[in-house]
Amino acid sequence: MQQAEEYLQYQIQNGVCGKVMTDEQVEELRKQIVAYASISEQLAELHKSMSAHHDFTGIRLGNLYCDPISASVGHKITARQRxxxxxxxxxxxxxxxxxxxxxxxxxxxxxxxxxxxxxxxxxxxxxxxxxxxxxxxxxxxxQPSSVSVNGEAEARPEGVGAKDKRTKQVISDSSDNTGNGAESFYFQNSDTGIDQFIGKMEMSRGYDLYSNLVDQFGMLG
Amino acid sequence: MQQAEEYLQYQIQNGVCGKVMTDEQVEELRKQIVAYASISEQLAELHKSMSAHHDFTGIRLGNLYCDPISASVGHKITARQRxxxxxxxxxxxxxxxxxxxxxxxxxxxxxxxxxxxxxxxxxxxxxxxxxxxxxxxxxxxxQPSSVSVNGEAEARPEGVGAKDKRTKQVISDSSDNTGNGAESFYFQNSDTGIDQFIGKMEMSRGYDLYSNLVDQFGMLG
DNA sequence: TCTTTATGAATGAACG
DNA sequence: CGTTCATTCATAAAGA
Missing domain, CATH: 1.10.10.60 (Homeodomain-like)
Structure with a gap:
């Protein structure tokens, strides 16, 4: 067996019998490939959808949702698979x-x-x-705390009182954005949207996936 | 040597030493991955440039949120508590x-x-x-298993030695009420939002690619 | 279409 | 700090 082991190593290192990957590596590789396939598909679909309309009304990029209603011929794109x-x-x-x-x-x-x-x-x-x-x-x-008809605040069931502590942070800043809240504009859900993804892509720009693979798996000579 | 050969085969077939790929297979794999990486990047770039000039998403005015879809029929604005x-x-x-x-x-x-x-x-x-x-x-x-898609990993200097890489998402029968019984993977977590994309891998495309890979390389037990 | 309902998930805040 | 709560978001499905 010892001999066999050495032989195996020899074979591998010399590429006589190809490259060997551990199951973990295979799994990792598989996931990467599938991920890219998915991403490509998603982006292609998104792009197609966007290109079809010069009017992007109703399209949400934040969560990759394209409202079929607002968009005249829009496809429904669902990013999230719950x-x-x-x-x-x-x-x-x-x-x-x-x-x-x-x-x-x-x-x-x-x-x-x-x-x-x-x-x-x-x-x-x-x-x-x-x-x-x-x-x-x-x-x-x-305990839906039925809203009483009379003007007085309805008597709330016990225990609910403690709940008030949780919502003590009251934001009464509406005056700030009544007329010019322009500086407050931002994309909804930017943390789960494509923008974030793209940012990540950029980070890996110039980064050779193949090289990465080689380094990671040491597959090629 | 004969014995070694047999031992090698045994090892391979039983996954003891992992999977073996020929150079041709590796090359094929490489091309596939690079292609997907390229496509993803290009589409992402394209999409980015396109969306740079448009605001499609819901906006927040300070603490007021206006849903773009609702806006098409009447602005629904809700006040935020938090x-x-x-x-x-x-x-x-x-x-x-x-x-x-x-x-x-x-x-x-x-x-x-x-x-x-x-x-x-x-x-x-x-x-x-x-x-x-x-x-x-x-x-x-x-802590739970996470799949890193290329540049999506790194960062997050949490300091916590996340070692356990076991897959927590289990693949099993296709009895799923979502209709697509072919789904195989669903990668949880990842706070960058890319998981939303990856979730799409449950779609047939991803599965097919994977199957193809398996068939082609005979990997995976 | 638009509205309503149900529900998986995200998250600010509070608790031990 | 790790958990847990309460609220909200996002969406699919069902009504109207």
């Missing part, structure tokens, strides 16, 4: 939710995610968010 | 954050707040909270 629980996943989640004390627990989340993964694509973050939203919305619905 | 950094403020904050000034520092906070105040309403508490959240969430995100 996770959606499958029926099975939802059922399991509801089950756990009702049984548990509402506390997710880091470890628990992991377990749940693993279990749900057998029924569809899912991530721990998804599970976390689900519980977060589930709890929050359940709570909100249970 | 402070939200303007684009300029955010940019400055990110800058400061990336420069590794990991520690807030009371005095520093004051300075930053003063500077940011020139670009919109802000308080020291806001700045403090922002850094707190920024750090916490960045750290949290570095």
């Amino acid at each position: 996770w959606t629980p499958t029926a099975l996943q939802l059922q399991i989640l509801e089950n756990i939710y009702e049984q548990g004390t509402g506390t997710p627990s880091k470890q628990k989340i992991k377990e749940i995610a693993s279990e749900l993964a057998q029924h569809g694509l899912i991530s721990e973050t998804n599970v976390y968010n689900w519980f977060q939203n589930r709890r929050a919305r359940s709570k909100r619905k249970s | 402070w939200t950094p303007t684009a300029l403020q955010l940019q400055i904050l990110e800058n400061i954050y990336e420069q590794g000034t990991g520690t807030p520092s009371k005095q520093k906070i004051k300075e930053i707040a003063s500077e940011l105040a020139q670009h919109g309403l802000i308080s020291e508490t806001n700045v403090y909270n922002w850094f707190q959240n920024r750090r916490a969430r960045s750290k949290r995100k570095s």
Whole structure:
């Protein structure tokens, strides 16, 4: 076996039998390629959509959304692919939710995610968010603090009082932007939009992907 | 040698030593990747130049948000309860954050707040909270597996040794109510927004490319 | 079309 | 500092 090992190394280093990649490297490579394919597709689609109209009304770049309504012939471009629980996943989640004390627990989340993964694509973050939203919305619905008709502020249920602390930061600056809020203009959601992406692309400008690959994987001589 | 040959084959086929690619395959792969990288960059550049002269997105007037779509039928303006950094403020904050000034520092906070105040309403508490959240969430995100798409990686000198690279997103059966059962990958997190694009990889194109790769190179178990 | 509803995700702020 | 809460954003689906 020792001999075989050496032979293998020899083969590899001399390129006799090609390049060897570890599974991790293959995985990494695969993801990169798929990512580029996706990006190309997205950008191509976006560009096509934009080029089709000289009037860009209704197009949002912030989140890569093109409103089919505002744009005369616009395509709908969706950048975000939100996770959606499958029926099975939802059922399991509801089950756990009702049984548990509402506390997710880091470890628990992991377990749940693993279990749900057998029924569809899912991530721990998804599970976390689900519980977060589930709890929050359940709570909100249970105490909607019905607005009383009389002028007096409605009596709020106990516990809600503490809530006021959270919203004490009141911004009453409307006067500032009534007439000339020009300096406040900015693109919505610039942190999740294409602009950010492009910025990143620029950062890697002049950066040879291929070279990077070679360095990373040491594939070519 | 015969034995070594067999051993090599065994190793390869069982993934013990990874996958082997011929030079031709590597070259093919290289071309594909470079092509995609090029396309992505060009399209991004094109798009950038096009969008440079137009404002398609929703705008915020101080703390008022106006949805561009709603605007087509009547401006829907809602008042904000919480402070939200303007684009300029955010940019400055990110800058400061990336420069590794990991520690807030009371005095520093004051300075930053003063500077940011020139670009919109802000308080020291806001700045403090922002850094707190920024750090916490960045750290949290570095823990679960993340896929770096070329230049998207680096930065974020979190200092936290993010080592665990295990894929948390599990691939399983195609029973998904979204309709596209061919999806394979979905990369969570990444605070640059590129994940929005990558999420698109669930689309058939990405999958096909991947399948093609697998077929072509016989990689992946 | 435009509005409403439901819900995954993002995030400022508060808590322990 | 790490978690958790409350609110808001973004969107798909369903109404009207």
